[in-house]
Amino acid sequence: MSNSxxxxxxxxxxxxxxxxxxxxxxxxxxxxxxFTNAPTGDTVTLGFNVPQxxxxxxxxxxELRAYELAVEHLNGxxxxxxxxxxxxxxxxxxxxxxxxxxxVTGDTQTKSDAARASARSMIEKDGAxxxxxxxxxxxxxxxxxxxxxxxxxxxxxxxxxNDTTGKDRKANGFRHFFxxxxxxxxxxxxxxxxxxxxxKAYHLTADYNWGYTTxxxxxxxxxxxxxxxxxxxxxxxxxxxxxSYIAPVLNSGADVLVLNxxxxxxxxxxxxxxxxxxxxxxxxxxxxxxVVPLYSRLMASGAGANVKGIxxxxxxxxxxxxxxxxxxxxxxxxxxxxxxxxxxxxxxVQTLLYADAVTRAGSFAPCAVxxxxxxxxxxxxxxxxxxxxxxxxxxxxxxxxxxGKENPQSEFDLLEVVEVxxxxxxxxxxxxxxxxGADATLGSCNNGA
Amino acid sequence: xxxxxxxxxxxxLVVLGLTLLAPFILNPFPEGTGMAQFNAGYPDLMQRFVxxxxxxIGFNILFGLTGYLSFGHAAFLGVGSYAAIWSLKLFTxxxxxxxxxxxxxxxxxxxxxxxxxxxxxxxxxxxLTLAFAQMSYALAYSVLTPLTGGETGLQIxxxxxxxxSNVAEGEIGRANFLGMEMGxxxxxxxxxxxFTFNLGYxxxxxxxxxxxxxxxxxxxxxxxxxxxxxxSNQQRMNYTGLSPKPYTLAAFVISGMYAGxxxxxxxxxDTQVGPERMFWTASGEVVIMTILGGAGTLLGPVLGAxxxxxxxxxxxxxxxxxxxxxxxxxxxxxxxVMVSLVYPFVGKGWHLTLGIMFMLVVIFxxxxxxxxxxxxxxxxxxxxxxxxxxxxxxxxxxx
Numbered sequence: 001m002s003n004s005x006x007x008x009x010x011x012x013x014x015x016x017x018x019x020x021x022x023x024x025x026x027x028x029x030x031x032x033x034x035f036t037n038a039p040t041g042d043t044v045t046l047g048f049n050v051p052q053x054x055x056x057x058x059x060x061x062x063e064l065r066a067y068e069l070a071v072e073h074l075n076g077x078x079x080x081x082x083x084x085x086x087x088x089x090x091x092x093x094x095x096x097x098x099x100x101x102x103x104v105t106g107d108t109q110t111k112s113d114a115a116r117a118s119a120r121s122m123i124e125k126d127g128a129x130x131x132x133x134x135x136x137x138x139x140x141x142x143x144x145x146x147x148x149x150x151x152x153x154x155x156x157x158x159x160x161x162n163d164t165t166g167k168d169r170k171a172n173g174f175r176h177f178f179x180x181x182x183x184x185x186x187x188x189x190x191x192x193x194x195x196x197x198x199x200k201a202y203h204l205t206a207d208y209n210w211g212y213t214t215x216x217x218x219x220x221x222x223x224x225x226x227x228x229x230x231x232x233x234x235x236x237x238x239x240x241x242x243x244s245y246i247a248p249v250l251n252s253g254a255d256v257l258v259l260n261x262x263x264x265x266x267x268x269x270x271x272x273x274x275x276x277x278x279x280x281x282x283x284x285x286x287x288x289x290x291v292v293p294l295y296s297r298l299m300a301s302g303a304g305a306n307v308k309g310i311x312x313x314x315x316x317x318x319x320x321x322x323x324x325x326x327x328x329x330x331x332x333x334x335x336x337x338x339x340x341x342x343x344x345x346x347x348x349v350q351t352l353l354y355a356d357a358v359t360r361a362g363s364f365a366p367c368a369v370x371x372x373x374x375x376x377x378x379x380x381x382x383x384x385x386x387x388x389x390x391x392x393x394x395x396x397x398x399x400x401x402x403x404g405k406e407n408p409q410s411e412f413d414l415l416e417v418v419e420v421x422x423x424x425x426x427x428x429x430x431x432x433x434x435x436x437g438a439d440a441t442l443g444s445c446n447n448g449a
Numbered sequence: 450x451x452x453x454x455x456x457x458x459x460x461x462l463v464v465l466g467l468t469l470l471a472p473f474i475l476n477p478f479p480e481g482t483g484m485a486q487f488n489a490g491y492p493d494l495m496q497r498f499v500x501x502x503x504x505x506i507g508f509n510i511l512f513g514l515t516g517y518l519s520f521g522h523a524a525f526l527g528v529g530s531y532a533a534i535w536s537l538k539l540f541t542x543x544x545x546x547x548x549x550x551x552x553x554x555x556x557x558x559x560x561x562x563x564x565x566x567x568x569x570x571x572x573x574x575x576x577l578t579l580a581f582a583q584m585s586y587a588l589a590y591s592v593l594t595p596l597t598g599g600e601t602g603l604q605i606x607x608x609x610x611x612x613x614s615n616v617a618e619g620e621i622g623r624a625n626f627l628g629m630e631m632g633x634x635x636x637x638x639x640x641x642x643x644f645t646f647n648l649g650y651x652x653x654x655x656x657x658x659x660x661x662x663x664x665x666x667x668x669x670x671x672x673x674x675x676x677x678x679x680x681s682n683q684q685r686m687n688y689t690g691l692s693p694k695p696y697t698l699a700a701f702v703i704s705g706m707y708a709g710x711x712x713x714x715x716x717x718x719d720t721q722v723g724p725e726r727m728f729w730t731a732s733g734e735v736v737i738m739t740i741l742g743g744a745g746t747l748l749g750p751v752l753g754a755x756x757x758x759x760x761x762x763x764x765x766x767x768x769x770x771x772x773x774x775x776x777x778x779x780x781x782x783x784x785x786v787m788v789s790l791v792y793p794f795v796g797k798g799w800h801l802t803l804g805i806m807f808m809l810v811v812i813f814x815x816x817x818x819x820x821x822x823x824x825x826x827x828x829x830x831x832x833x834x835x836x837x838x839x840x841x842x843x844x845x846x847x848x
Contacts, residue, residue: 052765052797105768107797112602112723113715114761120493120719121762124645138600142721145604148621149720150632163601207591208600237590443607443621 035365036151036448037127044099044364046071046351047106047128049119049143050157054110055263056135058298059343063133063157064105065336066344070351073331074101081331082352085324085380090359091352097359108134112142119143123150129364130155132350135343137161137210144173151448153366155350158343160262160294162213165394167436171445172366174373174393176353177346178426180210181434183293183313184217186399186421191311192225195256195289202254203232204245204269206261214260214293216434230254235261235269242269246276255283258291266292267302274306295402297341300414307404307414314400316345316382317417325382339412349381353388367445385423391430393442399426457665460747464661468654471495472644479641486771487763492634492647494762496718498755499650499657500711505738505750506657506664507707511700512736513745514673516680520575520732521562521582525705527589527727529555529712531596534603534722541613542605542622544631544652544717548710555709556702563701567694570683582732589724602723624720626652631718649718656714657751660707665747667703676700741810743817752818760803767795 039045048067051060073081076093083091095101104126106118115134122128131147132155134140140159147154148170156164156175160183165175191199201222205211211234219229230252235245246269249257257278261269273279273290281288292299295312318329318339328348332340340348357372358364374390386397402415431438453461467474476490489495508522529551536547566577589597597603607621616622623630631649638644667673678686679693686693716722725731734757742753769792776787794802814820 053800057797103770104766105796107765107799111725111728112721113726116719116721117493117497117762118766121491121766124491124493125488136600138602138723141601142604142723145721146719149623161601168601168604209594210600212594212599234591236587439608441607 034447034449035367037123037129039099039127039129039364042099043102044096045122045126045128046101046103046354047119047122047126047131048103048133049106049108049115049122049131050133050347051110051135051139052105052107054108056110059135059158059296059341060108060133062298062341062344063135063347066332066340066348067103067133067351069332069335070348071101071103072335074351074355078335079327079331082324082328082348082381085327086352086356087379088356088360090356096355097362097364101355104128108139108143110136110139112138115139115143116146119146120150123147123152128152130354132354133157133347134159137164138208140164140175141168144168144170148172148443148446151366151446153354153369155354157347157350160214161210162217162434163209163436165392166213166434167440169392169394169436169440169442171370171393171442174350174353174370174388176350176395178313178315178397178399179394180214180217180293181428181432182217182399182426183214184219184221185426185428186313186401187218187291187293187311188221188225189421189425190401190419191222191256191291192227194311196286197226199227199256199286199289200230200254200284201227201256201258202230202249202252203258203260204242204249205232205234206237206265207234208237210262211260213434215258218258218260218291218293220434227256235265237265239265240268242272243276245269246272246278249273249278250276250281250283250288253284255286256289256291258293260293262294262296263299264302266299270303270306270310279309295415296343297412297414300404301411308406310404311418312402314342314402314415316342317400317402317415318345319413319415319417320382320400322380322382322384324380328382345382352381353378365447367447370445384420387423389430391442392435392440396423396427398423451662453665454669457669457747461662461665464748464751465658468499468658469651471498471650471654472646476642476644480643481641483774486767489759489763491645492632492650493719494758495647495650496653496714497758497762499653500714500718501735501738501754501758502751503653503657503660503714504708504711504735505742505754506660507704507711508735509704509739509744509746509750510664510667510676510707511704512739513750514668514676514680515697515700517567517570517697517701518575518736519566519578519701519704520729520736521578521580521585522704522708522735523727523729523731524562524582524585525555525559525708526712526715526731527585527722527724528558529709530716530722530726531589531603531712532709533713533716534605534720537605537611537622537624537716537720538603538609539611541611542616542625543614544624544626544713547624547717548656548713551713551716552706552709555712556706559702559705559708560698563698563705567697567701579729579732582727583729586724586727586729589727597722597724600724602721604721624717653714653718656710660710661747661751668747672696672699737807741807741817743819746817746819749817749819756806756818757803760799760806764795764802765797765799769796 050063072078108115119131130153134157137159140156144154154173162180203215205215259269278288290310292312295314300307329339357369361368361372373388376388379385383397386395399421400417401419403418405416408414472490476488478484532554533547533551536550562581605622634647636645675696738753738757739750743749772788776784
C-alpha cells in the first residue's frame with residue numbers, strides 16, 4: 001500500500017472498539033424451535049404479497065382488503081365474517097394460538113423477480129411465517145418455490161394455471177383457487193347442453209403458460225363431448241387490438257370462439273369480437289357463440305355490455321346464497337362499501353384456512369401445518385364441501401359456471417350463476433397428464449432453519 | 450496499490466470497506482423499534498445492492514464512456530440468468546461454473562447484438578438495442594417456452610440431477626459454493642441490533658469488488674481514453690484514421706459481460722429466472738440507476754443502483770397501518786390528514802417518489818448523486834480552507 005497511514009494509536013483504538021463489540025452478549029439467532037421464523041412474543045407476522053402496481057393492481061387492491069378483513073376477524077374484531085360459518089371451530093377470535101396476528105405487505109408488480117424480492121424481505125427481515133397472495137400463475141409458481149426453499153408456508157392467491165399444483169407443485173404450497181382443468185371440465189357439459197354437441201371451435205389463446213394450459217383443458221373436455229377444434233391461434237400477451245385475429249374466424253368454418261384470455265386481453269378481444277358482429281353472425285346454420293373460460297368481475301365490468309350471455313367459469317361469486325358467502329359479503333360490504341371479488345374471496349379463505357390449520361396442528365411449523373391441511377375437509381367458506389387434497393395441495397370443490405347477465409341491476413351485478421358443476425365432475429387423478437403426469441411430485445415439506 | 454493512483458486507491462478502499470461492512474452499515478436501527486422498518490441489512494436486499502451495482506457499473510462502461518445509450522441491457526442480464534440456471538440444472542450445483550457460463554453466453558449474445566446495433570449511433574442505436582431486448586423477452590415468454598419455461602420461468606426441480614452433483618432422488622438441489630449453501634451464514638446480535646452475515650452476499654460482494662476494480666482500470670487505461678474520444682467527437686476520431694467501431698464493440702461486449710455476471714449472480718443467490726427480467730422496464734431501470742448516480746463516474750452507478758433498490762424494497766413496504774403508527778401521537782383528525790397526505794408517496798406510490806427524486810436530481814444535479822456529494826464536500830472544504838484547485842479532482846461527471 002502506497003499511502004498507508006495507520007498509526008499505533010489508530011490501530012489500538014480500532015482494536016479496542018472491535019474487542020468491545022465482540023465481547024457483547026452474542027448468540028446465533030438459529031432457531032431453537034427448528035423452523036424458520038418461529039413466532040416469539042405475543043404476535044405472529046403474516047406476509048401479504050399482492051400486485052399493487054401493474055396490470056393486476058385492481059385485483060391486488062381487492063386481495064389486500066380481504067386480508068385486512070381476515071386479520072381483523074382472526075383478532076376478534078368486526079362481526080367475525082366466515083369464522084361463524086366455517087365448519088371447523090378451532091378459531092376463537094384470539095388471533096392464532098393466542099398470538100395476535102400482524103401483517104406486512106409487499107408489491108409483487110406481477111413480476112416473479114419483484115415478487116420473490118418482496119417475499120424474501122418478508123421472510124428475512126420481517127420474520128413472516130406464511131406468505132400469501134398474488135394474482136398470476138408465474139408469480140405464484142416463483143413465490144411457491146421460494147417458500148419451499150426458505151421453509152415457510154405459501155397460500156396461493158389468484159392463480160388459475162394447472163402448473164401451480166400440477167408440474168410445479170410444492171410441499172409447502174397450497175392452492176384454494178380452481179384451475180384450468182376444472183374450468184374445462186365444468187364448462188364442457190354446460191356448453192354442450194346450451195350449444196349442442198356438434199360444434200366447431202376456434203381458440204384464441206394468450207401466448208403464455210396459463211393460456212396453454214387453459215386451451216388444452218377446454219379443448220380436451222369439449223372434444224370429449226364431440227366438439228371439433230378447427231384452429232387454435234396464439235396471440236401475444238401485449239396485444240391490445242385483436243381485429244386481425246378475429247377477422248379470419250368467421251370464414252374458418254367455426255361456429256364457436258373460445259377466448260383463452262385473462263384481464264385486459266379478454267376485455268379487448270371480446271370487445272373486438274362483438275364489434276365484428278360475431279354475436280349476431282350465423283355459421284354452419286347455427287348462431288355463432290363466444291366462450292370465455294375464466295371470468296372475473298373486474299373483467300366483466302371492463303368489457304361492459306359485451307359480456308351479456310357469454311359463458312365462463314369462476315371460483316366464487318358474491319351473489320351466492322349460502323351462509324358463508326353471505327357472511328363474507330356482508331362484512332366486506334360493511335367495511336368497504338361494495339361486494340368482494342373472487343380474488344378477495346380466495347385470499348380471505350386461504351388466510352382462515354392457514355390460521356385454522358395452525359390451531360389444529362398446535363404449531364406454526366410448516367410441516368405440521370401442511371399435515372393439518374392435507375386431506376382436510378371443510379365447509380361453510382362459500383364453495384360448499386371442499387377437500388384439500390394431500391397429493392397435490394389443490395382444493396376440490398364445486399365449480400361455478402356463469403353467464404354475463406342480460407339486465408344487470410348494478411355495476412357489480414354483471415354475472416349470473418348458471419350452473420354449479422359438482423366436484424365429482426371436475427376431479428382428476430393427481431398424476432393426470434395435464435398436471436405434469438407421474439413426474440410431478442410435491443417433494444418433502446421443508447421446515448427451514 | 451494494484452496499479453491504481455492515489456485517489457483511485459482511496460476510492461477503492463472506501464468501496465471495499467463499505468461492501469464488507471454492509472451488514473453493519475445497512476442495519477443502523479435496533480430491532481423492534483419503529484425505525485427498524487428502514488433497515489436494509491437483510492441478505493436479499495444486500496445481494497440486490499451489489500448485483501445491480503455490477504449491472505450498472507457495466508452499463509456505465511458503455512454509456513458513461515462512449516455515450517452510446519443502450520436500451521436493451523436487460524436482455525444480457527436475462528441471457529446470463531438463463532445460462533446460469535441451466536448450468537445449475539444440468540451441470541453442477543456449484544455457482545462458479547454457472548456464473549462463468551453466464552458471462553460467456555451474455556458476452557457472445559452481446560457480440561451479436563452489438564455487431565448489428567453499432568452500425569448506427571444515437572437514437573437509432575438505442576432503438577435497435579431496445580428492439581433486440583423486446584425480441585428476447587417475447588421469445589423467452591412464449592416461443593422458447595421449452596428452453597425458458599415461458600411465463601413461469603425456470604427453477605431447480607426435484608427431477609433435476611446435475612452431472613457433477615449428488616442430489617438424492619426427488620430432493621431439490623440448492624446452489625452452493627464449494628459445498629456451502631448460498632443462504633448459509635450467521636446472525637450476530639449485539640445489544641438491540643441484529644446483523645446478518647450471509648455467504649451469498651459476500652460472494653456477490655467479492656464479484657462486485659472485482660468488477661469495480663476492473664472498471665477503474667478500464668476508465669484509466671488508453672482504451673478508456675479511446676472510448677471517451679468516441680463520445681466527445683467521433684468524426685474527429687475518424688479523420689485521424691482511427692475506426693471507432695472496434696472500440697465501441699469491445700465496450701459493448703464488456704458491458705454485456707458485466708450484465709451476464711449480474712444475471713448469473715442473481716440466479717446463484719435466488720435460483721429462478723423469469724422472462725420479466727428482460728422486459729424493457731428492466732433495461733430502463735439500469736439507465737435510470739446510472740444517470741441517478743452519475744453517468745461516467747466510477748462510484749455513481751453503484752450509488753444509483755443502491756438508491757433505487759432501497760426504494761423498491763423498503764419504501765414500497767410502508768402501508769397505511771405503519772403510517773397510522775407513525776402519526777399516532779397527533780390528534781385524531783390530524784392523524785388521518787397526515788396519513789392521507791403521505792400515503793400517495795409510499796407503499797405502492799414508491800414509483801411516484803422515485804420519479805420526483807429522479808427529476809430533482811436531473812434538474813439540479815446533472816452529474817447525479819456523485820455531483821451532489823462533491824458539492825457537499827466542496828462546501829465544507831471552502832469553509833475551512835478556500836482551495837478551489839481541488840474541485841477538478843476525483844471523478845468527473847459526464848456532460
